[in-house]
Amino acid sequence: MSLTYEAQSELTRIAVKAGQILLQHGAESRLVEQTTQRIGIALGAQSIELSVSSDAIVITSLLDGHCVTTTRRCYDRGINMHMVCEVQRICVMLEKQLLDAHQVKERLNRLVPFKYNRWLVVLMIGLSCGSFSHFFGGDLPVYITTFFASAAAMILRQELAHRQHNPFVNFALAAFLATSIASIGVIHQFGEDPKIAMAACVLLLVPGFPFINAVSDMLKGHISTGIARWVFATLLTISVSIGIVGSMAVTGVWGWII
Amino acid sequence: MELIKLLLIDAWFAWIPAVGFAMVFNVPKKMLVYCAIGGAFAHSFRYLLMYWGVHIEWATLAASSSMGFLGLYWSRKRLIPRPVFTVASVIPMIPGSFAFTTVIGIVELNAGGYNIALAQMVIENGLRTLFILGALSFGLALPSILIYRGRPIV
Numbered sequence: 001m002s003l004t005y006e007a008q009s010e011l012t013r014i015a016v017k018a019g020q021i022l023l024q025h026g027a028e029s030r031l032v033e034q035t036t037q038r039i040g041i042a043l044g045a046q047s048i049e050l051s052v053s054s055d056a057i058v059i060t061s062l063l064d065g066h067c068v069t070t071t072r073r074c075y076d077r078g079i080n081m082h083m084v085c086e087v088q089r090i091c092v093m094l095e096k097q098l099l100d101a102h103q104v105k106e107r108l109n110r111l112v113p114f115k116y117n118r119w120l121v122v123l124m125i126g127l128s129c130g131s132f133s134h135f136f137g138g139d140l141p142v143y144i145t146t147f148f149a150s151a152a153a154m155i156l157r158q159e160l161a162h163r164q165h166n167p168f169v170n171f172a173l174a175a176f177l178a179t180s181i182a183s184i185g186v187i188h189q190f191g192e193d194p195k196i197a198m199a200a201c202v203l204l205l206v207p208g209f210p211f212i213n214a215v216s217d218m219l220k221g222h223i224s225t226g227i228a229r230w231v232f233a234t235l236l237t238i239s240v241s242i243g244i245v246g247s248m249a250v251t252g253v254w255g256w257i258i
Numbered sequence: 259m260e261l262i263k264l265l266l267i268d269a270w271f272a273w274i275p276a277v278g279f280a281m282v283f284n285v286p287k288k289m290l291v292y293c294a295i296g297g298a299f300a301h302s303f304r305y306l307l308m309y310w311g312v313h314i315e316w317a318t319l320a321a322s323s324s325m326g327f328l329g330l331y332w333s334r335k336r337l338i339p340r341p342v343f344t345v346a347s348v349i350p351m352i353p354g355s356f357a358f359t360t361v362i363g364i365v366e367l368n369a370g371g372y373n374i375a376l377a378q379m380v381i382e383n384g385l386r387t388l389f390i391l392g393a394l395s396f397g398l399a400l401p402s403i404l405i406y407r408g409r410p411i412v
Binding site for chain 2: 030083114116130136199209213216242245256
């Protein structure tokens, strides 16, 4: 079967849309590459060549000696595994021929990122950082201090992210708030070793996903994307540390330095 | 008996951060239970290995690679990409505290001048962060590096 030029352009647009959604919502480069290629080939292209970088994708579809190339800029829209699952499901359904090109396009355009209730997330993050304080050997008063410090930091983080603030500013301010609240516990001596709360309450700001994605990109051959993600995660870590140091300078509780 | 009790407590406190961070990553609701099981399993397995005297880096590698293979099984079963369960499950093992201590130490080295104790803190924590992080990601990537080698998993 041979497709017209319009049909080839259309399949390229559908494939690049899928790749763009994946890259914007925090999928690793290998997954973006494979899924985009599979969708393009299932829609009838002979081959799909694409170049994934940290903030854009370039894709070329080949068909009977004709090439169609298109580029999409991919702004980071936050990690959302729900979107990654949905795109993957559309890809599998397309390969099993349960969907045609038109339906795939419609479904991709209809995807809306799923978000958990923010107060539920705040509660769970507070409990999570409380659990970390337990791993560091804290007792119940430390657990409670950590819970309130990290829950407050999470509320601030969500508010700032909602207003589209720069992530570095956001993380530094959240770290400042969490450390300040936890240092109240140190000043009033809540529990056996209240300094544990200062260490545990900022762990909600660890950029774990970017770090893991960075190393796995580099391991799977996407060195430049991996380096870009690694640098991004390192900068986030540095801004969190600046927030902690700023708070310790203000309150005078130097919990992190032995 | 004492060991089993310790492991159970560890697993109990490990599933909470796994699910909490899975919710930050917006993992679909049906998959949260896998994140909880994975987080509890991986962290308590690492605890067991460290209890037996294995170094933290090697224990992390073993825990994360077994998590990688468990994620492979779930991902084939549910047709869901692997990072959806695996990353949230290893989040409790991320060396966040070491990473922050390193950078805070660097900031203090700049502010207060060089001293041996601070430099030691920076280097030891920094190296530990790098090796644990490398072990975590390498362990998770192991199934696709060793078995699938470029073919799609789902």
